[in-house]
Amino acid sequence: MIEIKFILNKKHVSAKIESNIRLIDLLRDKFNLTGTKEGCGVGECGACTVLMNGRAVNSCLVLAAQADESDIVTIEGISNGDVLNPLQKNFLSHGAVQCGFCTPGMVLSASALLDQNPNPSEEEIKESIAGNLCRCTGYKQIIDAVKETAKELNQK
Amino acid sequence: MMPSLEIITPKNLNDALNLLSSKEKDIHIIAGGTDVVPGLNQESNRFKDIRLLIDINRIAEVKGIKTDKEKISIGAAETFSDVLQNETIEKKFPLLWKAVSTIGSVQIRNRATIAGNFVNNAPCADTVPVLLVYNATIEIESQSSKREIGLNDFLSAPYKTKLNADEIVTRINIPIPSNEFAGDFYKLGRRRAVAISRITLALLMKSNDRIIDEIRIASGAVTPIGTRFFDLEKFAKGKKADDEFMKELSGKLGEQIIQVTGLRWSSEYKLPVVQQMFYQLLKGIER
Ligand code: FES
Ligand code: FES
Numbered sequence: 001m002i003e004i005k006f007i008l009n010k011k012h013v014s015a016k017i018e019s020n021i022r023l024i025d026l027l028r029d030k031f032n033l034t035g036t037k038e039g040c041g042v043g044e045c046g047a048c049t050v051l052m053n054g055r056a057v058n059s060c061l062v063l064a065a066q067a068d069e070s071d072i073v074t075i076e077g078i079s080n081g082d083v084l085n086p087l088q089k090n091f092l093s094h095g096a097v098q099c100g101f102c103t104p105g106m107v108l109s110a111s112a113l114l115d116q117n118p119n120p121s122e123e124e125i126k127e128s129i130a131g132n133l134c135r136c137t138g139y140k141q142i143i144d145a146v147k148e149t150a151k152e153l154n155q156k
Numbered sequence: 157m158m159p160s161l162e163i164i165t166p167k168n169l170n171d172a173l174n175l176l177s178s179k180e181k182d183i184h185i186i187a188g189g190t191d192v193v194p195g196l197n198q199e200s201n202r203f204k205d206i207r208l209l210i211d212i213n214r215i216a217e218v219k220g221i222k223t224d225k226e227k228i229s230i231g232a233a234e235t236f237s238d239v240l241q242n243e244t245i246e247k248k249f250p251l252l253w254k255a256v257s258t259i260g261s262v263q264i265r266n267r268a269t270i271a272g273n274f275v276n277n278a279p280c281a282d283t284v285p286v287l288l289v290y291n292a293t294i295e296i297e298s299q300s301s302k303r304e305i306g307l308n309d310f311l312s313a314p315y316k317t318k319l320n321a322d323e324i325v326t327r328i329n330i331p332i333p334s335n336e337f338a339g340d341f342y343k344l345g346r347r348r349a350v351a352i353s354r355i356t357l358a359l360l361m362k363s364n365d366r367i368i369d370e371i372r373i374a375s376g377a378v379t380p381i382g383t384r385f386f387d388l389e390k391f392a393k394g395k396k397a398d399d400e401f402m403k404e405l406s407g408k409l410g411e412q413i414i415q416v417t418g419l420r421w422s423s424e425y426k427l428p429v430v431q432q433m434f435y436q437l438l439k440g441i442e443r
Pocket of ligand 2: 096097098099100101102103133134135136137
């Protein structure tokens with residue numbers, strides 16, 4: 001057992017963990033943050049995407065121990081209480097959420113993109129979610145939702 | 157389920173090297189973890205004996221990208237995203253930049269590291285052919301020694317390198333090529349993102365009035381390990397890079413690849429692709 005301390009959705013937390021669990025296991029099993037999904041478990045689908053120090057990472061490829069002293073944001077931490085994040089709102093209004101399994105990962109990938117690049121081209125949007133698979137939407141609605149969010153953010 | 161193991165995150169290189177020299181065998185270095193973590197989780201044979209992981213992410217000696225007039229020095233644990241954000245790499249090593257930008261996905265590039273790509277010497281490591289044409293060398297340290305060898309010598313056989321069990325790759329050094337070099341990188345994969353490469357080619361060339369002054373050619377994925385074609389490079393030196401010669405050189409590259417691979421079942425479809433792509437690369441940079 002080792003003890004790790006990190007920031008999870010803006011709160012300081014600590015956990016006693018086995019060295020061999022992954023970040024996704026820590027989030028889902030110890031912190032009950034089940035918005036983070038496991039699809040493939042090998043880095044191909046992006047359903048497990050979270051933000052680690054502001055960057056999108058696959059939580060199935062990170063050991064929980066490696067999250068020590070880091071800043072982690074999951075889909076549960078992206079809204080402002082009951083007020084949806086603009087990405088979440090636009091995903092809903094554009095029909096970008098169907099079965100919803102890919103959605104948490106998609107939203108976090110898009111959020112990392114907009115943080116770094118508030119005015120992305122369509123190509124840049126596609127590149128940012130290239131590691132997130134969606135079986136339902138055909139991606140168009142997702143890309144539109146991200147575009148709309150960027151537009152709104154730039155108007156403010 | 158993962159095997160039970162221990163993980164240690166040393167704060168400096170010396171501590172890591174101490175650990176490596178004290179025990180052996182069952183230790184494995186981890187940086188990004190994009191290979192090790194799913195491997196462990198799927199109980200892959202490659203990792204089944206590991207009992208201790210050494211996470212090198214907090215070691216300053218293996219981090220950072222430093223540039224001077226002659227070379228760039230990339231810390232072994234720098235991620236692909238760090239590499240893409242470096243301006244010198246974008247300007248002076250466009251092939252490396254291009255190869256890295258085609259790797260995995262944003263999420264993978266945010267974790268996977270430059271040294272992690274070749275320390276396993278998997279044939280599909282995308283940066284290898286590019287690092288080979290740039291004449292990259294790697295710095296290796298153990299408790300008792302420090303050495304620097306060419307990447308070409310480091311990669312010995314598929315999934316084998318010259319790295320000893322008590323050593324760590326600390327940095328990758330690449331001499332900055334003169335501005336007269338032009339080149340390109342080509343990759344064929346199955347899906348655009350996350351694909352495992354089927355064919356990779358890297359080409360760097362310096363010519364004067366179409367006479368080839370120096371040419372460097374390397375392949376990956378299609379050969380058992382990343383390979384430089386030194387014979388072919390010698391053959392091409394001093395020749396005029398006209399259309400006829402480009403075709404001849406592309407044909408010869410195909411022959412050489414058959415020689416090193418001893419023909420694999422998939423070569424039949426790959427070979428014409430390799431030859432055609434190499435021809436296109438040559439044409440592209442001669443323009
Ligand atoms: S579950 Fe992590 S990438 Fe698919
Ligand atoms: S909405 Fe079902 S996988 Fe994307």
